[in-house]
Every structure is written in C-alpha cells, then in structure tokens.
Amino acid sequence: MLEYTLQGNSFERRFQENLMAKYIEESELLRIGEYTKLLKKQNEIFESEYSRLPRAYLETHGCQQNENDTERIRGMLFEAGYDFTDDPAKSDLVVFNTCAVRENAEDKVFGRIGILKHIKERRPHMMIALCGCMVQQKHIAERIQKVHEHIDLIFGPQALYRMPELLYNAYKSRKAVVDIEDSVGAIAEDIPVLRDAAHKAWVSVMYGCNNFCTYCIVPYVRGRERSRRPEKIIEEIKELAKDGVSEITLLGQNVNSYGLDLDEEKDFADLIRRVNEVDGIKRIRFMTSHPKDFGDRLIDAMAESEKVCPQLHLPLQSGSDRVLADMNRKYTSAEYLKKLEKAKKRIPNLALSTDIIVGFPTERQEDFEDTLEMLKKAEYDSIFSFIYSRREGTPAAKLESVLSEEKIHENFNRMLEVQNEISLRKNKAYVGKVVTVLIDGISKTDDKMLTGRTDTAKIVNFPGSAELAGSYRKVRITDARTWSLYGELV
Numbered sequence: 001m002l003e004y005t006l007q008g009n010s011f012e013r014r015f016q017e018n019l020m021a022k023y024i025e026e027s028e029l030l031r032i033g034e035y036t037k038l039l040k041k042q043n044e045i046f047e048s049e050y051s052r053l054p055r056a057y058l059e060t061h062g063c064q065q066n067e068n069d070t071e072r073i074r075g076m077l078f079e080a081g082y083d084f085t086d087d088p089a090k091s092d093l094v095v096f097n098t099c100a101v102r103e104n105a106e107d108k109v110f111g112r113i114g115i116l117k118h119i120k121e122r123r124p125h126m127m128i129a130l131c132g133c134m135v136q137q138k139h140i141a142e143r144i145q146k147v148h149e150h151i152d153l154i155f156g157p158q159a160l161y162r163m164p165e166l167l168y169n170a171y172k173s174r175k176a177v178v179d180i181e182d183s184v185g186a187i188a189e190d191i192p193v194l195r196d197a198a199h200k201a202w203v204s205v206m207y208g209c210n211n212f213c214t215y216c217i218v219p220y221v222r223g224r225e226r227s228r229r230p231e232k233i234i235e236e237i238k239e240l241a242k243d244g245v246s247e248i249t250l251l252g253q254n255v256n257s258y259g260l261d262l263d264e265e266k267d268f269a270d271l272i273r274r275v276n277e278v279d280g281i282k283r284i285r286f287m288t289s290h291p292k293d294f295g296d297r298l299i300d301a302m303a304e305s306e307k308v309c310p311q312l313h314l315p316l317q318s319g320s321d322r323v324l325a326d327m328n329r330k331y332t333s334a335e336y337l338k339k340l341e342k343a344k345k346r347i348p349n350l351a352l353s354t355d356i357i358v359g360f361p362t363e364r365q366e367d368f369e370d371t372l373e374m375l376k377k378a379e380y381d382s383i384f385s386f387i388y389s390r391r392e393g394t395p396a397a398k399l400e401s402v403l404s405e406e407k408i409h410e411n412f413n414r415m416l417e418v419q420n421e422i423s424l425r426k427n428k429a430y431v432g433k434v435v436t437v438l439i440d441g442i443s444k445t446d447d448k449m450l451t452g453r454t455d456t457a458k459i460v461n462f463p464g465s466a467e468l469a470g471s472y473r474k475v476r477i478t479d480a481r482t483w484s485l486y487g488e489l490v
Contacts, residue, residue, distance in 0.1 A: 022185075022186040022187070022226070023186060023187050023188075023189065024161060024186050024187065024188040024189075029161070029188065029189075029190065031165075032161060032162055032164055032165055033164075035164040035165040035167075035168045036076065036079050036080050036164040038164075038168050039080035039081065039164055039167065039168050039171075040079070040080050040081040042168075042171065043080060043081035043082065044081060046092075047081075052083070053081060053082060053083035054081070054082055054083065054092040054093060055082070055083050055084065055085040055090060055091045055092050055093070056074075056077050056082040056083070056084050056085070056091060056092070056093040056094075056095065057084070057085050057086070057087065057088045057090075057091035057093070057094045057095070058070055058073060058074055058077075058084070058095045058097070059088075059094075059095070059096050059097070059112070060097045061096070061097065061098050061099040061105050061108065061109060061132070061134075062097070062098065062099025062100075062101065062105060062132065062133065063099065063101070064202055064249065064251055064287065065202075065204065065207075065222075065251055065252075065253070066097050066098075066099060066132055066133070067202060068202040068203075068204050068251055069097055069131075069132070069157065069160055070095075070097045071193050071194060071195050071196070071202070072160060072191045072192070072193050073095060073097065073131070073160065073163060074193075074194040075191065075192030075193040075194040076163055076164055076191065076192055077093070077095075077194075078192065078194045079192050080164060080167075088115075088116065088119060089119050089123075091126065092123075092125065092126055092127070093126070093127045093128075093129070093167075094116060094126065094127070094128045094129065095129045095130075095131065096109055096112060096113075096128075096129070096130050096131070096132075097131050097132040098130060098131065098132035098133060098134035098135055099132060099133055099134060100132075100133035100134040100136070100137060100140075100217045100218075100221055100391070101133070101216070101217065101218070101389070101391075102386060102389040103389045103390070103391075104389070105134070106134050106140070109130070109134060113128075113130075113144075113148050113151065116128055116150065117148070117150050120150050127152045127153065127167070127170060127171065128150060128151050128152050128153070129151075129152060129153035129154070129155075129163075129167065129170075130144065130151055130153070130154050130155075131153075131154070131155050131156070131157070131159075131160065131163070132156070132157060133156070133157060133217070133218070133221040133222060134221075135154045135155070135156060135180060136156030136157060136158075136180050136220075136221035136222075137180075137217070137220075137221060137392070137393065138180065138182075139392060141154055141178060141180050145176060145178065149176075151176060152170045152176055152177070153166055153167060153170045153176070153177050153178075154176065154177070154178045154179070154180065155177075155178070155179040155180065156179065156180045156181075156221065157207075157221065157222050157223075158181070158185050158186070158222070158223055159179040159180070159181065160188075160191075161188035161191055162179065166179055185207060185208050185222065185223025185224055185226055186226065187207065187226055187228055189228070189232055197440070198243075198244055198245070198470055199244060199245055199246055199247065199438065199440075199469070199470035200245065200246075200247045200248070200249075200438075200440075201240050201245045201247075201248050201249075202248075202249050202251050203233065203236060203237060203240070203248050203249070203250055203251065204228065204250075204251045204252065205227065205228055205233055205250045205251065205252050205255060205258055205268075205271065206225060206226060206227040206228060206252040206253070206254075206255065206257070206258050207222060207223065207225070207226050207252070207253070208222045208223040208224045208225045208226055208253060209222060209224070209225060209253035209254055210224055210225045210254075210257065211254060211290060211328070211330075212328060213317075213327050213328050213329060214326065214327055214328045214394060214395040214396040215327060215357065215360060215388065215391065215394055215396045216391070216394060217391040217393060217394055218253055220393055220394075222253065225253070225254065225257050225260070225261060226261055227257075227258050227259050227260070227261050227262050229262070230259075230262075230266055230270075230271055230274060233250075233271065233275075234274055234275065234278065237275055237278050237281060238278055238279075238280075240281075241278055241279060241280030241281050242280070244470070245280075245281075246280065246281060246282040246283065246438070246470075246472075247281075247282065247283035247284075247285070247438055248275070248281060248283075248284060248285070249284075249285040249286060249287065250271075250272075250275070250284070250285070250286040250287075251286070251287065252286075252288070253288065254288065254289070254290040254293065255268050255286050255287070255288065255289060256268055256289050256290055256293030256294055256295075256298065257290070257293055258271060259271070267297065268286075268298060268301075269297040269298045269300065269301035270301075272284065272286070272298070272301040272302070272305055272308060273301055273304075273305055275305075275307075276305035276306070276307045276308065281307060282307060282438075282472070283307060283309050283438065283455060284305070284307045284308045284309065285308075285309050285311060285457070287313045288313055288315060289312070289313065289314050289315075290315070291314055291315070291316070291329070291331045291335070291336050291339060292329065292330040292331045294314060294339055295339070296342065299342055299343050299346050299347070300346070302343075302346075302347055303346045303347050309455040309456065309457065310347050310348065310349050310350045310351060310455060310456055311350070311351045311352075311353075311455070311456050311457045312343055312347075312350060312351070312352055312353070313352075313353045313354065313355075314336075314339075314340070314352065314353075314354055315354055315355035316333075316336060316354045316355065316356060316371075316374060316378070317329060317355060317356060317357050318356070318357060318360060318363065318367065318370075318371055319333050319367075319370040319371035319372070319373060319374030319375070320333070320363065320366075320367035320368075320370040320371060321333055321334075321370075322362070322367060323360055323362060323363050323367045326360065326362045326396075327357075327360060327396075328395075333370065333374055336374075337374075337377060337378065340352065340378055349456065350456075351381045351456035351457055351458070352378060352379070352380045352381055353380055353381055353382045353383060353384070353457075354378070354380050354383050354384070355383070355384045355385075355386070356371060356375075356383050356384070356385045356386070356415065357385075357386055357387075357388050358371075358385065358386070358387050358388065358408060358411055358412045358415060359387050359388040359401060359403060359408035359411070359412070360388045360396065361388065361396055361399035361400060361401045361402065362399065362402060363388075363401075363402060363403060364402050364403070365403065365407070365411075368403075368411045368415075371415065372414070372415060372418055375415070375418055375419055375422065376418070376422070379422055379426070380419065380422065380423075381423060381426050381427075381456070381457075381458075382419075382423055382483075383419050385412065385415060385416065385419070387408060387409070387412055388401075388408075420482050423482050423483070424480065424481070424482045427458070427480035427481065427482065427484075427485060428480045430458065430477045430480055430485055431477050431478065431479065431480050432476070432477065433476070433477050434474050434475065434476050434477075434490055435454045435458075435460065435474070435475055435477060435485075435487075436454065436455065436472055436473070436474060436475075437452040437453065437454055437460045437462075437472065437473055437474075437475045438452050438453055438470075438471075438472050439451075439452040439464070439468045439469050439470065439471055439472075439473060440452050440453070440469065441466060441469040442466050442469075443461055446461065448463065449461045449462060449463060449464075450462055450463070450464040450465075450466070450468060450469075452473075454485075458484070458485055459483065459484040459485065460475055460477070460484065460485045460486070460487055461484055461485070461486050461487075462475050462486065462487045462488055462489060463488065463489075464489055473489055473490075474489070474490040475487040475488065475489055475490060476488055476489075476490050
C-alpha cells in the first residue's frame with residue numbers, strides 16, 4: 001500500500017484555513033476594467049496606423065474548463081479591441097492556454113513555442129502569452145523564462161481575470177511579465193465571454209479541487225474548491241438562453257462537491273433542479289463527477305429533471321481496489337458498481353463514460369486484469385484512457401513503476417480492444433432507431449456531412465444543409481461505427 005502524507009504540504013495547510021469561497025471585490029474588477037480601456041486606446045492607435053484591428057490567435061490545450069477559460073480570454077480581448085485570426089503567422093497577439101495533466105500536453109506546447117520563435121523573428125511586434133495550468137507550475141514557468149526568452153506574458157488560471165492588466169504591463173515594459181502566485185483561489189464574476197458556438201455553452205459552477213488524488217496536479221495549479229453562487233449561475237444561464245443557447249454543460253473538477261463551501265445548504269442536485277426550470281434551455285449536461293461523492297440525491301435530480309441528458313461521466317481510473325487506495329480515490333470497485341447500477345435503474349437509456357489510467361506506478365498485472373473486468377461489468381459507451389503520466393510535485397511522482405513500459409503499452413492496447421468491442425456493440429443497438437440530434441454543423445472530417453449529438457452524447461453524421469446548425473432534428477440511424485453513428489434525416 002502506498003504511504004504518503006499531504007498534511008505537511010503548505011498548500012494543504014492553507015486549504016484547511018478557510019473553506020468559504022472568496023470573491024474578487026467589485027473595486028478590483030473595476031480597476032482591471034481600466035486596463036481594458038487602456039488596451040482599447042492602444043489598439044485604436046494601432047488601427048489608425050495599420051488600417052485594421054490587431055489580431056489575436058488563441059489556442060487551447062486540455063479540458064473543458066480550459067475551453068471555458070479561453071472563452072473568457074476571448075471576451076476580454078474583444079472588449080479591448082482585438083480582432084481574431086486562425087493563423088498565428090498573421091497574429092499580433094498569440095495566447096496559448098495550457099494543460100498540466102499529462103506530459104504529452106506539455107510537450108506539445110513546448111513544440112508550439114519553438115515554432116512561434118521563428119514567427120516572432122519575422123514579426124517582432126508580436127506578443128506571446130502562455131496561461132493555464134502548465135505555467136502555474138513554478139519549475140515550468142522558470143524553464144520558460146530561462147529557455148524561451150521570446151515569451152512576453154505568463155500567468156496561471158487564478159490570475160486569468162487580471163489578463164488586461166498583465167498584458168498592458170507587458171506591452172509597456174517590453175519585458176516578460178509573470179503572475180503564477182500560489183493561491184487557494186477566488187472567484188471573479190462578470191468577466192466578458194465570447195463563445196465559439198451559438199447554440200451550446202460551457203458554464204463553470206465551481207473551480208479547483210480538494211481531492212488530492214496522488215497522480216493529479218490539478219489541486220496545486222487550480223486551487224481549492226470554490227463554488228459560484230447559484231443565483232449568478234442561473235443569471236448566466238438565463239442570459240445564454242436569451243442569446244439562443246439551448247444546451248449547456250455545467251463544469252467543475254468535481255461538481256458533486258458543489259455548495260459545500262457556500263453559506264447555504266444547497267448542493268449540486270439542487271442546482272440541477274433550478275437550471276432545469278430555465279426557459280429556453282433544452283439540454284443539460286455536466287462533468288465531472290467524483291464517484292466518492294456521487295449519490296442518490298443527484299441520481300434522483302437527473303431522473304426527475306426532464307432536460308438533464310441521460311448521460312453520465314464517472315471516472316473510474318482503475319478497477320483494482322489496491323490501486324484505487326494508492327490513488328487516494330476513496331471508493332472501492334464494488335461501491336462504484338453499486339452506484340452505477342442505481343443510476344441505470346433510475347435513468348432509462350443511460351449512456352456511461354469514464355476515465356481510465358493504465359500503468360499507475362503501483363499497478364501490477366493482476367490489478368490491470370481487474371480493470372478489464374470492470375470494463376466488462378460496467379459496459380461503458382466510451383472511455384477516455386491514458387497511460388500514467390508522472391507529474392512533478394504529486395505523491396505518485398516519487399514512485400517507480402512495477403510494470404515495464406513495454407508491458408504498460410501492451411496492456412493499454414488490450415484495454416482499447418476490449419472497450420472498442422463494447423462501444424461498437426452498444427452503438428449497433430441504435431441502428432434502425434430514430435433519435436433527436438442537436439446539429440453542430442458541417443463535419444470536420446467530411447464537408448458533405450452534418451454532425452451533431454444525441455441526448456446520450458452519441459456523435460451522429462448525416463447528409464444535410466449547413467443552415468440546420470443549431471437546430472434539433474430527427475435522424476434515423478442506418479449504420480454504426482465504434483466512435484460514431486450514421487443516419488439520414490427523417
């Protein structure tokens with residue numbers, strides 16, 4: 001059994017000091033707003049000289065929370081007078097929103113940074129900003145400053161609301177500006193948002209994480225759990241509905257913990273019921289749930305709220321009780337399955353997905369076999385699977401792997417074979433059925449096809465006009481693949 005202690009960690013000590021969510025004061029937000037005005041004046045001068053607005057290029061790596069953060073960055077930049085481009089070589093400002101969960105995500109960003117150096121040599125006025133979880137890690141920020149001197153701005157997730165100030169200071173000083181102050185975190189409301197899709201939206205209900213899974217860097221880079229006030233969440237969703245958004249996804253590192261830090265007895269199940277009452281919203285999704293906190297109240301809220309999609313993402317991570325304990329997950333495989341069975345009985349046609357880590361340092365071959373058995377018992381519609389990635393600063397990073405790299409990759413491929421068979425079998429059950437699809441638009445892989453999702457989050461591709469994007473249509477399923485369905489409009 002893995003032995004570790006978190007109590008001695010300075011972050012953990014601060015986390016214990018005050019569990020009440022803190023909010024950025026209005027005066028502070030007004031102060032930041034003055035920097036937005038200064039940036040806008042600067043950009044008006046740029047426009048008068050170059051006969052165009054300065055162009056910003058934004059690139060997001062990582063989870064849905066990062067996507068949501070990027071929408072806020074885009075909103076702040078839009079208010080500051082920026083236009084946007086899909087080509088970094090034509091941009092005046094490049095912003096990379098980074099991820100720290102896996103090493104390959106960091107490697108990808110460093111590769112992109114190298115390319116930007118050559119672009120900046122041709123466009124010396126271009127500003128480059130790195131933000132997000134990856135740069136919140138002190139050793140990463142120091143590496144960037146030392147090796148990549150062409151980076152102008154570095155800031156972590158908890159300084160996101162200060163971007164206008166930080167960016168303005170970087171412009172004026174022409175020196176690198178860094179803000180990765182270690183903090184338990186706070187909430188900044190009313191940040192402007194500019195979203196990608198007109199009919200779907202992410203809505204963050206809380207930030208941070210208190211679980212300290214031994215493999216995970218998130219609590220150290222995103223701070224402790226802090227919940228937004230329910231009235232602010234409902235207010236945002238009502239505004240989205242007025243703007244034509246019909247599907248929302250409620251976001252949090254662990255939505256099941258929502259409300260624990262508020263001064264009122266409201267939990268995520270209560271919030272789900274309130275969101276269900278918002279006129280104009282037709283579909284509600286949420287992620288992510290932690291199995292240890294997933295219970296009957298939320299299952300009942302899902303079953304009794306007609307707008308909540310019959311879809312559940314419940315990360316398992318491992319099917320071995322021994323490995324789950326080493327991961328500090330605080331549940332057993334039997335407890336997990338019992339909760340799944342309750343949800344399946346209560347919610348007809350429930351689609352399930354999960355996260356699996358293969359090759360956690362203490363995982364033995366028999367532990368991996370337990371994970372395969374769990375896949376067969378749970379029968380997930382899909383899984384998000386990863387080979388364990390060592391994260392500096394986490395307890396598991398100090399451990400040596402029991403299995404060889406070769407064996408871990410072999411196991412990973414075996415797991416995909418098992419799951420692909422299950423996913424294909426479950427998808428084939430849709431053939432001949434008529435389903436309702438929210439159409440996202442033209443498929444990225446076939447411009448002759450539309451693509452959208454069912455309420456169970458199944459991807460459906462079918463012929464049709466791009467004008468149908470954002471609408472709900474009946475589609476008869478004619479074919480099934482492992483990852484998607486194919487059909488025709490009814």
